[in-house]
Amino acid sequence: MSQTSMSIATFKKVASRMPPWTSMLLRANHGVGKSKVVRQVAAMVRKALLAKGVIKSADGFPVIDRRLSQMTEGDMVGLPSTDGECTRFNPPDWYKKACNEPCALFLDELNRATPEVMQAAFQIVLDRELNGWKLHPETRVYSAINAGAAYTVNEMDPALLDRFYAIDLDPQVKDFLNWARDTDPDQGGNLHPFVPDFIEQTAKADGTTWLYPAKTAEPGSVQPSPRSWEAVNRALAYANVIENPADELFYQMCLGFVGTEAAIAFHAYCKSVDNRISGEELLNRYNDERVRSKVSRLGQGRQNDVVEQVVNYVLKDVTKLTQAQGENLKALMKDLPHELRVSLWCKITSPGINKLELAKSIHKHCAADVLDVFGVPMGEAGIGVIPNIPGIFRLPAKGAPAPAKPGR
Numbered sequence: 001m002s003q004t005s006m007s008i009a010t011f012k013k014v015a016s017r018m019p020p021w022t023s024m025l026l027r028a029n030h031g032v033g034k035s036k037v038v039r040q041v042a043a044m045v046r047k048a049l050l051a052k053g054v055i056k057s058a059d060g061f062p063v064i065d066r067r068l069s070q071m072t073e074g075d076m077v078g079l080p081s082t083d084g085e086c087t088r089f090n091p092p093d094w095y096k097k098a099c100n101e102p103c104a105l106f107l108d109e110l111n112r113a114t115p116e117v118m119q120a121a122f123q124i125v126l127d128r129e130l131n132g133w134k135l136h137p138e139t140r141v142y143s144a145i146n147a148g149a150a151y152t153v154n155e156m157d158p159a160l161l162d163r164f165y166a167i168d169l170d171p172q173v174k175d176f177l178n179w180a181r182d183t184d185p186d187q188g189g190n191l192h193p194f195v196p197d198f199i200e201q202t203a204k205a206d207g208t209t210w211l212y213p214a215k216t217a218e219p220g221s222v223q224p225s226p227r228s229w230e231a232v233n234r235a236l237a238y239a240n241v242i243e244n245p246a247d248e249l250f251y252q253m254c255l256g257f258v259g260t261e262a263a264i265a266f267h268a269y270c271k272s273v274d275n276r277i278s279g280e281e282l283l284n285r286y287n288d289e290r291v292r293s294k295v296s297r298l299g300q301g302r303q304n305d306v307v308e309q310v311v312n313y314v315l316k317d318v319t320k321l322t323q324a325q326g327e328n329l330k331a332l333m334k335d336l337p338h339e340l341r342v343s344l345w346c347k348i349t350s351p352g353i354n355k356l357e358l359a360k361s362i363h364k365h366c367a368a369d370v371l372d373v374f375g376v377p378m379g380e381a382g383i384g385v386i387p388n389i390p391g392i393f394r395l396p397a398k399g400a401p402a403p404a405k406p407g408r
Helices: 008-015 034-052 073-077 093-100 115-127 173-181 194-201 226-238 248-258 260-273 279-285 289-296 300-317 323-335 338-348 352-373
Strands: 024-028 063-067 079-082 087-090 104-108 140-146 165-169
Touching: 008 034, 008 165, 008 173, 024 034, 034 063, 034 104, 034 140, 063 093, 073 115, 104 115, 115 140, 173 194, 173 226, 194 226, 194 260, 226 248, 248 260, 279 289, 279 300, 279 323, 289 323, 300 323, 300 338, 323 338, 323 352, 338 352
Parallel strands: 024 140, 024 165, 063 104, 104 140
Antiparallel strands: 079 087
16 A cells, blocks of 8 residues: 555545645556546535635536546647747647636546646646646646556656655545445436445455455456446446346346456345345335335245335334435335235234334325225324224224214
8 A cells, every 4th residue: 555545535525625736646556436526626625616606606616637648649738820930839729718717627547648648737837837838726737647657658757746746546445436326416426326335345354355356366267346337337227127137138247347256245145135125124215115125025924024124114213214215115005915005004003102203204104095095084093983993993892882974
């Protein structure tokens, strides 16, 4: 590990607070998400500039991404024009934009560029200008390179390197997990839970995971990386099989992204975990379509397990349903067959007055759906119709007046 190594989480905090005139260089292996980190930092800076009034719109502070390995000298410095007496270089549109307004200028693959392009980048990084065109004072310059003996790259001039705040990115597994589960469009990947859960739950005691290539991997073999797991997620979602690991396409689509061993392990995990569901997941996330579809694929025999999981979780860990939990339980009730709906109600309200607040919160959200099983509207129940359903309402004691019939 390099002495200048830093986790992604730490780098984002540092980079987002750096002054605009400090150019920043990220060094790391391929596929760890360097370009995504730059975009996440840019989103953090954008929020700060909005708060200060430097930019007026959430669309401000755009990221200008240029792959220097694909550029010629003319792509960097622009083309000359003349007024009849002298010439000057007109900058390319992207560079002029970075001069006219605050931007995040991302010069990627710097050490794969030609010497001429690197010299132009040198002036941008060092002087914040190119051929007399100065960057906007709030424009930030970022660059990223693959570093190491495994890559065919150009040696960076020490004078160029000296002008950067240079960090060797040391991505942690938790960085990927946090990003994969984050639904923020600026900061997260919002991947299907299968991916981060698989990476996390199959980690070995020595710290190795399926997130990165195996140390014994043969050169040129297809191996997993954070970038390839994102690609797996996108491909499976596009093909509409990410919720159905039994589909023959599922494994085949993983194979070319992460390699044979990782694809086999991921496929087996997803088939297994797709048959498991927790009470916490049902009560807190049932309105998530991914959880709902998992329940819908279960036969009635397995849906009995759903009832038991919810009951066990609620009676053990819940004293009163939150609004979100109540809405989730109500949605689950509606999706269950009538007999399981009544079974769930009877079991979940069995503590009675011993858990009065819980019973009240369950009644608030779910009583109408249980009464509906017996064709009893909630309004009529409120004026005296008492269904003989154990766990819902008690029948009158002997000698007490009989309940009124509907409409009387």
